[in-house]
Amino acid sequence: MNRPLPPLCALAWTPDLVSALADASGAIGRLDARISATALAPAWRLRASWNGYAKALSLQHLEIEEIDIISWRCGLQLAGRPRLETADAPFSALEPWRDRLAEKEGRHWREDLPFSFDLPAGWDKAPALARALALLDDWARRDRTITPWLAFPVVLRRMGLSQRALPCLVTGDPGQRFVQGDRPALLKRLLKQLRRSAEDGLTRLERLEDTVQRGAATIAAQHRPGKLADLGRLALTRPCVAARSLALQLDLTVSGAGKLLERATRLGLLVEISGRGTWRSYVTPDIAVSLGLVAPTRGRPGLVPAPSPMLDSVLAAFDAEMAEFDARIAGLGGPDPAGSTINN
Template sequence: MTYPLPDLSAPDWTPLLAGLLEATALAIGRLDARVSGASTRWSWVERASWIGFTEARRGQGAEIDEIDIFALACGVAVPGRGPPAFAADEHAALAAWQAALARPDGRHWRELIPVTLNLPPEWSDRPALLRALELTAIHARADRSAAPWLGIPSLLKALGVTRTPLPCLVAADKALRYAPRDRRAIVPRYLKALTKAAEDGLERLNAVEGDRTRAAATLGAARRPGKLVSLVVLLQRRPLLSPLYVSRTLGLTISGAGKLLTRAAHQGLVVEISGRQAWRAYLAPDLAVKFGFAAQPAGRPSRLPEPDARALARFDDEMAEIDAMLAALGVIVELTQ
């Protein structure tokens, strides 16, 4: 016997489910507000796209780690890790999704779901987060690719949940494809996944902003910062670096790039993750901890230094130059409008 599929936008309400919905909306709202006014917005959005893309690929059954996508996007091999176990065209797929996010998108949410929709009259009165879940489920049953998962950030924006697409808000759930019948399990799982993604995204944003402030303070105190300014700005865009990548991007010799990275490591601006490998690689400090290459500092987090207005202004000017360099190399440097 064939049973009708439940409408995930109209669950059986309980106090617990209502609390989960409120918590998710608050978490997404906090992240959306912070990202909209953050000075490190573009740096965060790019990293967030790598996080969201990883989640979407995992939803397709790919056995990959987040650091594999970071390495793919940064063009730097991670010492000690074998070749990533995913298709060679992943880089093109990631770039295509980033390009789609970068376009000003005034499309109606109906245009984001490439199937015929037969929705109830009271549809618009239902919570936008649950409408997004139901639309994603419809899309996932019609399209077996990663497109339904990657479409969630744009869908949330089109439904008015966020001001711009937040690429980390990807929640891939295979159960949506296999005739989901139990709303009591699927809806809470979806809300919890989005809440965690939003909270993690806010933590990443705090880390990027902290890196910027500490780097500006270090540069402001340095007597001869030289190319160190360009390096720490590049690190905002490419948090995984190698001497070869730095030399190619900043126009240095490989030896000079290696010395520059060593200097940055001594000042705590990067963490070397090479170990005993012959080639060297460096990560932003927060990611080194996140990916297990460095221990979490003990005790309470150190207080951020007071912002140096002149150093921050120089930092931002240098960021524009680095963006121009990356754009010349074919790298998308602004993912939202």
């Protein structure tokens, strides 16, 4: 009879595991500190939720990439991307998950667990991060849905490992569905995943801040900015746009929206990703680089423009629009992703 394998919080702490734990904890702490201080936290969390949800779908063996989630959320079908043909609704858990990420502080990590969790051996002496991973490990074996992977950032916050839920910290291993294999190696892989996810989240925040700062300075320098400022505010929540959808959102003709997008592209506010002459698609520079759609800038970065007064109004408008959107969704009971239509 096979002996049960030990829980992740009861493993012997070798030098390699201690180093991986320290690196992961440090990376999470740095990201959490920056997110707590930046004015762009709402925009970053929105983008990080798409990134984290894509990781969870991957752990469920669904071949849906982050760009597919972004285009679906922005209501576009991108050129060169196949239409999603699935029997279920792969995005149905996205908005409920985002609601949980925004929950108020004070809830204990045991709350809302869909099963009875008995503290395993070594729990009291284990570091908090090892405890969180042990809970994830147990949960993943009990529940074969996407829920355990999505719950992990919330667990980290409830255990005091972050001030706010960090959506990019979705982590896991398909092998956790089965109690087998090298447990120390599994723990080390999970800790390395967390470190890389936190470092990538911090890099994406820096790209977002740079994009917004440079965009605000560019718009402020225009003699006749027109609706560039409106486009900049819209891109914080809808970083993937096309002329046909933008025309409705900014009360423009399709031709006028196309000219606005071309002007924004010339100014470096957007990046074209369609590669077609008609119905072109655009994304913000931070999204384009993060998804590998364009190569990152090499060499020494240029000086960041001085903060523009326009940036404060852009961020204030973004907060107001997000609050209005959340209130509207709450009143409707949430969107129906299965019934959503995707068009140019």
